[in-house]
Amino acid sequence: MTVTTVPAYAAPAPKAPLERTEIPRRELGEHDVLIDIAYAGICHSDIHQVHEEWGPALFPMVPGHEIAGTVSAVGSGVTRHQVGDRVGVGCFVDSCRECEQCLAGTEQFCTGPNGNTGTYNSVGRDGEPTYGGYSTRIVVDERYVLRIPEGIGLDVAAPLLCAGITTYSPLNRWGAGPGRKVAVVGLGGLGHMAVQIAHAMGAEVTVLSQSLRKKDDGLALGADHYYATADPETFGQLANSFDLILNTVSADLDFGAYLRLLKAGGTMVQVGAPGHPVPVQVFSLIGGNKALAGSMIGGIPETQQMLDFCAEHGIGAQVEVISADRINEAYDRVLTSDVRYRFVIDTATI
Ligand SMILES: NC(=O)c1ccc[n+]([C@@H]2O[C@H](COP(=O)([O-])OP(=O)(O)OC[C@H]3O[C@@H](n4cnc5c(N)ncnc54)[C@H](O)[C@@H]3O)[C@@H](O)[C@H]2O)c1
């Protein structure tokens, strides 16, 4: 049942500019938390979906799955969160809770009847479309709400809910500790988190970026080395160098060229998500027992672990806070790589 409407920014149709509107939020259920959203990050995935690059989407669309705010009310059965708590919401807001994946805490791969419920561009259990964080308030089941530790500002914490966990999870899984050589491809929103997290985990970190334009930033974020992929010598120089390559690039890349940079037994993990197929020459995998893998965000327990890790290591996103009327301009700037390193919407301006 809908009892309240809140202001939001929505794309009314595919590729259309976002505009201010009103959206419904459901009544607070027994296990629900009402969150006053303070900040919402702009992820490149928001743009892919507004542009329908991942297939047909639901409109009007209120994007936003990097949400940070404060609990302002809780349902009668809520035990995990209290009014006043600093909390975050990431890419999904519900799942079946019964399948093997949900029980293992990898709810992003829920195999229940409808899979998990995306924070936006999805349909909830109640049959209603979900609307994301580019708004002032959201109602979410407590199971899908994360604690943001003291010591991280809500603005720099918001991007951790997607960019943070998307890079932490594969670095954790495939190993980015001491003695490991890790390359991060692309220094955007995800890339700049990957560099900080891999460095904090103790790995030797190399950034592979198109140019050397952001080299000083990359080194300041914790990279040990920085190379331009536009320089043809880079690929020869770095052949057989890395244990792990994390590709955060939103566009197509020549996978073969990057696979040659792996040591034998190395793994390249794809987190960047261009919408169309990419050819791979199998000999670039066979020669060296190499693996090409993918990784999608992370489950609720690992997301909490990531937030705690970031707080412990003083890691946050580097953000450019914008007012809501600049969302369309921000989208254009993300598409031209003109962001250092995450746009975050101040939702008080909606
Ligand atoms: N797997 C997941 O769970 C997951 C989660 C979030 C985002 N994503 C995807 O990750 C990608 C990156 O997201 P983001 O928010 O960091 O985007 P972003 O735009 O902030 O960063 C992308 C970076 O790639 C760089 N780039 C583009 N073409 C390049 C090239 N040819 N070589 C080197 N660098 C290049 C850009 O300059 C930019 O710095 C998107 O496709 C997004 O949808 C995936």
Ligand SMILES: [Zn+2]
């Ligand atoms: Zn995202």
